[in-house]
Amino acid sequence: MKHLPAYYTFWHILGHYGLRWFAFAVLLFLMLPILVIVPLSFNAEPYFSFTPGMVSFDLDAYSLRWYADVFSDERWMLAVKNSFIVGIAAAVIATILGTVAAVGLSNPAMPFKRLITAFLLSPMIVPLIIVAAGMFFFYTRFNLVGTYFGLIIAHASLGVPFVIITVTATLAGFDRSLYYAGLSMGARPLKVYWDIVIPLIRPGVISGALFAFVTSFDEVVLVLFLAGPEQRTIPRQMFSGLREQISPSILAVATMLILISMSMLVTLEMLRRRSERMRSGAY
Amino acid sequence: MTDIPLTAADRRSARSELGRRRMTAFLFVAPLLLFLLFTFAAPIGTMLVRGFYHPTVSTLIPDSLKALKAWDRTGLPPAETQAIFAADLKRLADERLSGKMAEELNRVVPGSSSLVKSTARKIARAEDSEIAASGAALLAAADEKWTDPEVWRGIITSGNTFTADYFLTAMDLERSPAGGIMPRDGARIYVDLFIKTLKMALIITIATLILGYPLAHYLATAPAKTANLLMVFVLLPFWTSLLVRTTAWIALLQTNGVVNSFLMGAGITRSPFEMLYTEFSTIVAMTHILLPFMILPLYSVMKGIDPSYMRAALSMGARPLPAFFRVYLPMTLPGLSAGALLVFIISVGYYITPALVGGTKGQMISNIIAFHMQQSNNWELAAALGTMLLVVILLLYWVYDRFVGAGNIKFG
Amino acid sequence: MKLHTKLLAGVTALMLCAMGQAQAETVTIVSWGGAYGAVQKKYMIDPWVEATGNEVLFEDYPGGIAEMKAQVEAGNIQWDAVDIEAIDLERACSEGYLEVLDMGDLPPGDDGTPAAEDFIPVAIANECGVGVIVWSVIYAYDKAAEGPAPTSIADFFDTEKFPGKRALRKRPQVNLEWALMADGVPMDEVYDVLATDEGQARAFAKLDTIKDDIVWFDSWSQAPQLLNDGGAAMVQSANGRIYAAIADDGKPFEIVWDGQVYDIDVWSILKGTAKKDVVWDFIKFATSSKPLAGMIDVAYGPTRKSSDAYVDAAITQSLPSAHTDVGIKADGIFWADYGESLGEAFNEWLLQ
Structure with a gap:
């Protein structure tokens, strides 16, 4: 036990421990709902609750049937394929456009910087239902509803703010004298960008791309309005499943998604550390 | 040191150099601007027009x-x-x-x-x-x-x-036979729903604040190793799919769900509570989903506060509560306002969670817009309601940009 | 020379392959999911896919015409064929969301009877859809639950004698009919009364008496789940869903036929689809004698008389046709005219 300062009164001490217990309770509130899903996905019965057998750890009460269901259902498999196609394509578009724009935005000479930044970040703020309704009307005119292309550009525009935020953050820690040093040594601006700037901001670009991918991978409102049956994604499939036919195969998918988000989290944490090391110059 | 006056040619060249730099910077941003204009801004514009142009x-x-x-x-x-x-x-x-x-x-x-x-x-x-x-x-x-x-x-x-009739309907008004404007027959629908949405968003913001503030403080003051480990418990939910988290709440709150089985198993109640498909379930699930948006900005601000201020106040005999309100709280205001505004803005326009766990009573304004888009096919009314919601959101966003700065949003 | 011939043969084979693939189409066929969707897949979709080599995206929807209307009005046709309740069919057809079908093109029954005589008359009465099933909206309860057993439609609205939640599908259709029947309107006058302002007010007033006890759901597949999960004590349902839960899963559910609103379901083609001919071929197959008889697995009656040859007589008591004396036929024309007004009134009533 840590030693508490001598001037602490009873109330200080109560506050100290109370705070700690409260913090643990909130952490539990954050984690428990997610953790509950995992065992439930191994339920042998078609219910969303723990059966008596599960509570007494009877092995027969657990099964992999819902995982088998998911992998043998062509709709789920199509959804998985679509989610990756759309997510990756949208992330690539958002990352390229967003990174280039972030470089421009962090240039001190950038005109109307505040206004433009606010506009470029607004896809994150405007309610999805409004975006979806607008896109439904507008994309219809260009026959983009029910196409992969329409869905991809829609998702790319949602991913853009995240790329801008992460790349601008790395650029803020970027020493512009490196850029001028490169120029002064006679390299052309594009070459300087390619050889010096890009490697330095790479961690920010990659985490921005991850954010953009996850944004698309998790998005369902635009999919509801813009996708045809052929473009069904995982969240769309989950949404209709939760609305119409609640089956534990949704829990199986959810468990797999939790695994994916864990690996994303680990990747991001590694990127963050790398970026910190680079900024502090210790690489 | 003598001033060397700039010649007119110098001034011109400096100005054109500046112009060139501005142009270069802008050219970097231009592709994205064009892209968003087509994919994002023009669609919203179309929706705005649809609210009053109806041929x-x-x-x-x-x-x-x-x-x-x-x-x-x-x-x-x-x-x-x-x-x-x-x-x-x-x-x-x-x-x-x-x-x-x-x-x-x-x-x-x-x-x-x-x-x-x-x-x-x-x-x-x-x-x-x-x-x-x-x-x-x-x-x-x-x-x-x-x-x-x-x-x-x-x-x-x-x-x-x-x-302008759709906007009138969206405000529960109609034209009187004489040509004036009067309240619509029957109960107020949309105005009440707007008020309810704002009320729910406020409750959610306060709930995330009450839960998030102490946790963020604890994480910011805990030893780095503990804090880094515990931060995972905040970030993992943040990175977990929205639908997964909503699914979790359905599993928990169902009539025969985990919470009710637990309560009945523990003998706390004999008959299950109706928790799913209510306003309560919407608020709980959204609080859970948005809590990280409150914790993260608070944490990053609290992390930068030197603990010696509080220590000084306490060691000099200040009682904890006044010390907190007069010393600590003001220093955390930037994070607090950032988190609170962000949570409020996001919850006002929320659709998915109310649609899935809200039942009839837990619906928010986004849900009625979706309803008019998909069920009643009254696209013009949906557009009018959407325009009003957009105005509310843009106002909040403007406030956010003024006080926090849109570029200062951080994650993780 | 020899190599040359081989190459040529190879190229030709490849081209033939490519052409073969071009002929196989992917069509989107939309129905109701759950137990009904499962038998449709088994008896209609899968055999047709096998026979033709086409691919089918078999989607679920919760009913209603909104989605079709949105697709046709916006010009984004995503669906090709769709299974529609006849209560919505007249409206969808008269408002131009469906293709007009050539009923003369339907194949004769397996016993040789021409289609026009083989189908029961209502099944091909509307030019936009071919009948698939005769089904019914009933309500069901859990026999294992405590308390007295309800027997009539009035009991559904009597929460004093029969406490507990009631689950209803979130739309005015059938609910308003039930409210009037429970309020004492004779069955043959229900639609006449509902056409008047007073009748509509009366129906909503009756629904008001149980409003706080109603659990609303969107899709028929939720109905047996609500009964199973204890979400409601009495659940409105399509009869087949309850039948499947009793027969396949051994659930202790009981159907109350009193006040049933029976109807047919049809296969229709969405207006403007590029694959009209392909899905019309599907509909002709799906509404032939044998696939129709398969619907009996979930207690939905076939729409062709020639299908009876494949039907086990034991099941007839579970079909809506055995209980027409205690119910009414859903009136598609009434709902074509009043669907919109009443839909709006219903939604405002919900929000109040």
Whole structure:
């Protein structure tokens, strides 16, 4: 036990421990709902609750049937394929456009910087239902509803703010004298960008791309309005499943998604550390 | 040190150099600007226009509308005008567009959808010559409501290409026969829903604040190793799919769900509580989903606060609460306002979670917009409601940008 | 020379392959999911896919015409064929969301009877859809639950004698009919009364008496789940869903036929689809004698008389046709005219 300062009164001490217990309770509130899903996905019965057998750890009460269901259902498999196609394509578009724009935005000479930044970040703020309704009307005119292309550009525009935020953050820690040093040594601006700037901001670009991918991978409102049956994604499939036919195969998918988000989290944490090391110059 | 005055040529070259730099910077941003203009801004613009530009009826029955212009709006329109309308109605029935006309008129004169449709069904069987000769009588025979001038005035109103009526409906108002504006019959619907949405967003913001503030403080003051480990418990939910988290709450709150089984197993209650598909479930699930958005900005601000301020205050004998309110809280205000505004903005426009766990009572304004988009197909009303929601959000975003700076949003 | 021939043969084979693939189409067919969707897949979709080599995206929807209307009005046709309740069919057809079908093109029954005589008359009465099933909206309760057993439609609205939640599908259709029947309107007058303003007010007033006890759901597949999960004590359902839960899963559910609103379901083609011919071929197959008889697995009656040859007589008591004396036929024309007005009134009533 840590030693508490001598001037602490009873109330200080109560506050100290109370705070700690409260913090643990909130952490539990954050984690428990997610953790509950995992065992439930191994339920042998078609219910969303723990059966008596599960509570007494009877092995027969657990099964992999819902995982088998998911992998043998062509709709789920199509959804998985679509989610990756759309997510990756949208992330690539958002990352390229967003990174280039972030470089421009962090240039001190950038005109109307505040206004433009606010506009470029607004896809994150405007309610999805409004975006979806607008896109439904507008994309219809260009026959983009029910196409992969329409869905991809829609998702790319949602991913853009995240790329801008992460790349601008790395650029803020970027020493512009490196850029001028490169120029002064006679390299052309594009070459300087390619050889010096890009490697330095790479961690920010990659985490921005991850954010953009996850944004698309998790998005369902635009999919509801813009996708045809052929473009069904995982969240769309989950949404209709939760609305119409609640089956534990949704829990199986959810468990797999939790695994994916864990690996994303680990990747991001590694990127963050790398970026910190680079900024502090210790690489 | 002597000043060396700039020559005019210097000034020009400096200005053009600056212009060139500005241009270069802008060129970097231009592709994305163009992209977002097409994929994002123009669609929202289309929606805004749809709220008041509505040419449907004027393309459905142009002849009738032209003839009705000559009518003085008192009594019934002349028999010839009515016959023109009857002929239009027959054509619409043949082209299977009478349903569209019925829908449009129904928005102006509630309940008239069945009038148009059943009349169109009957009049489609009449001969053209008969309609031209005695169209008015045919209409009156089909349904006596055609002898009500209200319906005919409604047709003119529905024929307006530009209309503010959808915004009136969205504010629970309507036009009075005299041409003024008056509250709509029946209960207030949309205004109440807006108020309820703001109320729920406020409750959620306060709940995330109450839960998030102490946790963020604990994480910011805990030893780095503990804090980094515990931070995973905040970030993992943040990175977990929204639908996964919503699914979790369905599993927890169902009538036969985890929470009720636990409560009944522990003997706390004998019959299960109704928790899912209520306002309560929406608030709980959204609080859980948005909590990280509160914790992260608070944490990053608290991390930068030197603990010695509080220590100084406490060691000099200040009581904990006053010390907290006068020393610590003001220093955390930037994080607090950032988190609170972000959570509030996001919850006002939330759709998915209320749609899945909210039932009928836990619906928010986004859900009614989706309803008018997908179920009632009243796209114009959806657009009007969406415009109003957008105004609220943009106001909040403006406040956020002023006090926090849109570029300062951080994650993880 | 020899190599040359081989190459040529190879190229030709490849081209033939490509052409073969071009002929196989992917169509989107939309129905109701759950137990009903499962038998449709088994008896209609899968055999047709096998026979033709086409691919089918078999989607679920919760009913209603809104989605079709949105697709046709916006010009984004995503669906090709769709299974529609006849209560919505007249409206969808008269408002131009569906293709007009050539009923003369339907194949004769397996016993040789021409289609026009083989189908029961209502099944091909509307030019936009071919009948698939005769089904019914009923309500069901859990026999294992405590308390007295309800027997009539009035009991559904009597929460004093029969406490507990009621689950209803969130739309005015059938609910308003039930409210009037429970309020004492004779069955043959229900639609006449509902056509008047007073009748509509009366129906909503009756619904008001149980409003706080109603659990709303969107899709028929939720109905047996609500009964199973204890979400409601009495659940409105399509009869087949309850039948499947009793027969396949051994659930202790009981159907109350009193006040049933029976109807047919049809296969229709969405207006403007590029694959009209392909899905019309599907509909002709799906509404032939044998696939129709398969619907009996979930207690939905076939729409062709020639299908009876494949039907086990034991099941007839579970079909809506055995209980027409205690119910009414859903009136598609009424709902075509009043669907919109009443839909709006219903939604406002919900929000109040």
